[in-house]
Amino acid sequence: QRLVREIASRPATSAREEEERILRVTLERERNEHLSKVRDLEDQIGRSTNDNKRLTRELADLNAEVERLRRLQSEISRLDEQRNEGLAREEQLRAQLRQSESRLTDKTREKEELELRYQS
Numbered sequence: 001q002r003l004v005r006e007i008a009s010r011p012a013t014s015a016r017e018e019e020e021r022i023l024r025v026t027l028e029r030e031r032n033e034h035l036s037k038v039r040d041l042e043d044q045i046g047r048s049t050n051d052n053k054r055l056t057r058e059l060a061d062l063n064a065e066v067e068r069l070r071r072l073q074s075e076i077s078r079l080d081e082q083r084n085e086g087l088a089r090e091e092q093l094r095a096q097l098r099q100s101e102s103r104l105t106d107k108t109r110e111k112e113e114l115e116l117r118y119q120s
Helices: 003-009 016-120
Strands: none
Touching: none
């Protein structure tokens, strides 16, 4: 930028020098614009790189959370299976208890009938 101002401030001595001066000023301006665009792109690349790193960390965290939830779901499934086995065993024992109670009632009735017959 300093060079552009310096070149622009010089008085022209001939048409050719004026043309060269205009070309130099134009080239310097385009160079500065190009450098500005390059800096902007570098800044964008830096931001994108940081975003990518952050997103990569977030993805790793999410993957770890998914794995933790899978393990929990597996544990829940195992516990559900144990509960269902326990419920089935409980129902089986209740059925056995009903049968035993029924036999006990039958035997008690038989005993009472026998006692009545014996007393008669």
